[in-house]
Amino acid sequence: MPESTTTSTVDDSVAGRSVSGAPIELAHVTKRYAGQQAPAVDDFSMHINAGEIVVFVGPSGCGKTTTMKMINRLIEPSAGRIMLGDQDVTKLEPAQLRRRIGYAIQQVGLFPHMTIAQNIGQVPAMLKWDRQRIRARVDEMLELTGLDPDAYRGRFPRQLSGGQQQRVGVARALAADPPVLLMDEPFGAVDPITRGNLQDELLNLQSQLGKTIVFVTHDFDEAIKLGDRIAVLGNQSKILQYDTPEAILAAPADDTVAGFVGSGATIRQLGLKRVHHLQLGKVATAPLGVDAEAARQTLGGGKHLLLLDKRNRPVEWLSARALAKATGSVQHGDHLVGDTVTRRSTLVDALDAILTEGGGYAAVTGERGEYVGTVQMEQIMATITEIREAQDTTPTGSAG
């Protein structure tokens, strides 16, 4: 007798990553809005692998959001079929669909009169989980998205920064452990530094969770950073190219896609490389409150001392010049650490952080924000030179 195979959606196609997501299949999907001549989405077909992040990128009004919202039936397709694993989404009950598909959007959409815990626990509550299980899940989700449960579960949305609200939005979308996550410009409304951090956190989370994620953005650099695959869409959601970021950058399918890749191609290639591809450097570090004389010995001939808090997180830079005048215990540096990167950050993020910091390098932090090393301007410049040299020797059109 053949061994029974489950209809489990686990797929090990994403190398080295655990996968809990389900594949999505869109077949000949069309959307016609009432009163519109042309369809907003015209005969769209796509297979999305389980456990991958697929980014829809394209000009405003091309149909990205409409296409995505048909997957969870916030918009009903006019024609075509959408399968989630082996289930036809049009045949699922709305509650079942919400459990299977998490949803995070730019406007976040947290309920202002509900606490953070109530917001995150909303779908589990709808699914009638018992209170203890909801409470445990809320705390787990807050931890996972980098918010201290004790500090945040009882707060209201207005008591959080924009970036923290986005984290709660992601926590809420993940609360019922759906295999699929739809994200519509979820980081669109925050400043560039917070945005870079949220992107890093999403990648970190995804490496643990392996969901199937459909992500909509206008921003091609965001697509390169997050996407296992990018779908470049034209009008009426026509798929101009659907491939890995590397393949699209190396060989854009047509002039429109090439226009997206644009003249900043070298910088964009830099967006494919991550900090973990580089050997991290070191600077002298010392805890806040260090004795000035001991700090001078630690610094030796270095230009800057990096001051760390109790949890080894970088907080302030202290220049050799300022340290020379210091006496007693050092409580402050001469400028705050403005931006840091993680090993998952791209070299574009690293370049940004280095320019923000102004000293020729930026601190790299680990999973809990602790200092692990530095990335230096010279390393970025060397990588740019390598990319340019490779471009000069790669014949056009070859996907290297």
Ligand SMILES: Nc1ncnc2c1ncn2[C@@H]1O[C@H](COP(=O)(O)OP(=O)(O)OP(=O)(O)O)[C@@H](O)[C@H]1O
């Ligand atoms: N409810 C609606 N009724 C009629 N037309 C609509 C409706 N929603 C969207 N459209 C039209 O459908 C097309 C696709 O819109 P959609 O919001 O999917 O595009 P998009 O690529 O997500 O745009 P953006 O990047 O600006 O958010 C647009 O021409 C839009 O005007």
